Amino acid sequence: MKELPEKLSILFVDDEDQARELTARMLRWKGLVVYSAEDGETGLRLFKHHQPDIVVTDIMMPHMDGIEMSREVRRICSKTPIIIASAHINERHMVALRGIGVSSWIHKPIELDCLVHEIATCCEDAGILPRLPVI
Amino acid sequence: MESLQSIENMRRVLDWLDDELRTRNAGRKKETFEQKVFELVHMAQQLVREVKGLPCDLHGSEPRALEQGRDRGKCAAADEQRDDEKLLSLLESSDDALYIRNLKTDCYEYMSPGIEHITGFSAAEMKSMKVVEVMERVHPDDRDIVRGGLERVKRGGKGVVEYRLKGKDGRYRMLCDSIHTHCNPQGEPLFRIGIVRDISERKQMEESLRRSEDRYRSLVEMSPDALFINLKNRVVYVNPAALRLFGASSSDQLVGKTPFDLIHPQYHAIIRERIAHQLAGESAPLIEEKIVRLDGAAVDVEVAAAPFMTDEGMAIQVILRDITERKRAEEALLDRRKQLEELNRTLERRVDEETRKNREKDFMLIQQSRQAEMGEMLNIIAHQWRQPLNTVGLYAQLLMESSRHGGLDGDYLDETVKNILNLLKHMSQTIDNFRNFLRPGREKKSFSIMATIAGMYALIADSFKAHGIQVVIEGDDQLAVTGYPNEYAQVVMNILNNARDALAERHTDEPRIGIRVGREGDRSVVTISDNAGGIEEELLDRIFEPYFTTRDGSSGTGLGLYMARAIIVKNMHGCLSVRNTGDGAEFRIEV
Numbered sequence: 001m002k003e004l005p006e007k008l009s010i011l012f013v014d015d016e017d018q019a020r021e022l023t024a025r026m027l028r029w030k031g032l033v034v035y036s037a038e039d040g041e042t043g044l045r046l047f048k049h050h051q052p053d054i055v056v057t058d059i060m061m062p063h064m065d066g067i068e069m070s071r072e073v074r075r076i077c078s079k080t081p082i083i084i085a086s087a088h089i090n091e092r093h094m095v096a097l098r099g100i101g102v103s104s105w106i107h108k109p110i111e112l113d114c115l116v117h118e119i120a121t122c123c124e125d126a127g128i129l130p131r132l133p134v135i
Numbered sequence: 136m137e138s139l140q141s142i143e144n145m146r147r148v149l150d151w152l153d154d155e156l157r158t159r160n161a162g163r164k165k166e167t168f169e170q171k172v173f174e175l176v177h178m179a180q181q182l183v184r185e186v187k188g189l190p191c192d193l194h195g196s197e198p199r200a201l202e203q204g205r206d207r208g209k210c211a212a213a214d215e216q217r218d219d220e221k222l223l224s225l226l227e228s229s230d231d232a233l234y235i236r237n238l239k240t241d242c243y244e245y246m247s248p249g250i251e252h253i254t255g256f257s258a259a260e261m262k263s264m265k266v267v268e269v270m271e272r273v274h275p276d277d278r279d280i281v282r283g284g285l286e287r288v289k290r291g292g293k294g295v296v297e298y299r300l301k302g303k304d305g306r307y308r309m310l311c312d313s314i315h316t317h318c319n320p321q322g323e324p325l326f327r328i329g330i331v332r333d334i335s336e337r338k339q340m341e342e343s344l345r346r347s348e349d350r351y352r353s354l355v356e357m358s359p360d361a362l363f364i365n366l367k368n369r370v371v372y373v374n375p376a377a378l379r380l381f382g383a384s385s386s387d388q389l390v391g392k393t394p395f396d397l398i399h400p401q402y403h404a405i406i407r408e409r410i411a412h413q414l415a416g417e418s419a420p421l422i423e424e425k426i427v428r429l430d431g432a433a434v435d436v437e438v439a440a441a442p443f444m445t446d447e448g449m450a451i452q453v454i455l456r457d458i459t460e461r462k463r464a465e466e467a468l469l470d471r472r473k474q475l476e477e478l479n480r481t482l483e484r485r486v487d488e489e490t491r492k493n494r495e496k497d498f499m500l501i502q503q504s505r506q507a508e509m510g511e512m513l514n515i516i517a518h519q520w521r522q523p524l525n526t527v528g529l530y531a532q533l534l535m536e537s538s539r540h541g542g543l544d545g546d547y548l549d550e551t552v553k554n555i556l557n558l559l560k561h562m563s564q565t566i567d568n569f570r571n572f573l574r575p576g577r578e579k580k581s582f583s584i585m586a587t588i589a590g591m592y593a594l595i596a597d598s599f600k601a602h603g604i605q606v607v608i609e610g611d612d613q614l615a616v617t618g619y620p621n622e623y624a625q626v627v628m629n630i631l632n633n634a635r636d637a638l639a640e641r642h643t644d645e646p647r648i649g650i651r652v653g654r655e656g657d658r659s660v661v662t663i664s665d666n667a668g669g670i671e672e673e674l675l676d677r678i679f680e681p682y683f684t685t686r687d688g689s690s691g692t693g694l695g696l697y698m699a700r701a702i703i704v705k706n707m708h709g710c711l712s713v714r715n716t717g718d719g720a721e722f723r724i725e726v
Contacts, residue, residue, distance in 0.1 A: 016522050016525070016526065018526045018529075018554070018558075019522065019525050019526045019529055022526065022529040022530065022532075022533050023529060025533070026529070026532065026533060026536050029536055029540055060600055060601055060603065065603065087518075087521035087522070087525065088518075088521070088601045092639075092642060108521055108522075108524075108525040109521075109524050109525035109526075109527075109528035109529070110525060110528065110529060111528070111532070112529075112532045112536070
């Protein structure tokens, strides 16, 4: 189990209320600072405002979808890891996401441990230092 | 009284005869002369009798009559006079004419009134004619016959001449002139007695009979059918066709044979029976037989026979027609029919086989179609379930995490479980909705088109959302039709799914589907249009055909639109059509 960097801030975007709240709650329990948003537009606003370390987003969402938002995020910051969490990822999505430079993706239903592992991996890859293991 | 006049004439003739003979035969006995006259009178009687066909009673009455006639004034026995009158009345009333010609003077001594009936000239007129004049009235072609006839009887004896004589009206009549020249013992012709009869009618009848016979003969001779006549069990006549049929070069080869020589032994019993029937005057029906040619070959013939009476007894006319060709054709036909029957039998088997194969294929395709529909349903359900499943999963993990962090109390647990159950209920509801939707309607009912489409769309909306497709449903939400709502919804869903697939496949920007519900006259019209670019023009006509699909592999069965049209046309008596709008396809459902 990889350790997460301390005080890691994350933007979590999902239009499904219960799922978003539950995920956010559990990520907070893991020690993350979580900014949650219900669509791409809100997500982008929060990103600009809080400059989170990492972004996790769904794809299909009203107003601005995950792909569009990722494109905007990448425009603002080229290094921030972006993880896609979606039930429907098709070829077309993948092609678009690769073009944008999305770091990784996980399938719904979300397994919290998987999500945490992906976040940790992406942080490593991005050079965000992990918290030292507690001895 | 003309008859008396005629009698007088007759008397004068006889007187003249008397005188003449007396002078010439001065040395002879009176008896000889009387005998001669008697013969003459008797002969006249005979002629008259022949002419009239009546019995004459003058027989045996005598030379005396003449004697008495001569001495008429002195004694006149009533009976004798009656006999004379009888003779005269016969002569006078006859349609035939009698004349007596004096060969010395070449004048008519007597001409009976019957001549007027024949020639139109009165007896007096005729009598006054000279021989040359009469000869001029004879038909030029017949003059030699007359001259010849007269020549033959010049020195006595009897003869008959037939010739045409021009009557007073200028028309020719055919006459039969029985002439008798009388000579004196020295052989010198004295007079000629003639009895003339008009035989024009008889001649005409003979002529027409002859012509009819000729016609019949030529018919028989020319007949393409063979004919022979069986008289007393012998062949007495064969026509040329019969010669050909039997392979004979002359009729001698056949005439004289029995019919049994000509017919195949196999048919002898039948023939014997038929001949017996025909000789009894019955007709024999048309039958098929075999004849035997002179060279021994058997030939199939069709035989008709009919009895007819001849002078020599009952004869049978037998007509035979060569039916070898017909038989051959019949046999060929029979063969063909057998072949056809055989072909039909195998064809039936082949058709059955093909039908069975097709049925199997249909069955497989329908199965595939069902499976595809089920796959589609699963896909839709998966879309519907992904979010709640995700949430349920998160709740489960939340319970675990809560327990780890020591925050799991009773209320929190209750709350979480309640949320999970709600989600599960929602998921279960989804399945029920699909089941209801898939259950075919048993009875027609009135339903709102808008509500039906909206209800159906709610079930599948997620898969459209997943593709980012904007679906707009608008129009008359009061419009209702009668039919099967689930089937109707299935049709709309099929079209929507096709549109969704086309939009996804072609990566259309701002994919959009518009559903418009409206009314045109007394029909409801629903149009479903997309902006996926439309359908290739040459495929427009074919997309409703069964097994037509543009998708390869397992994704399409090609039955969706075929079934959609069947539902709308057959089940709801409406129509389903498609056209290209410019940026996409537009389906139109009229019910």
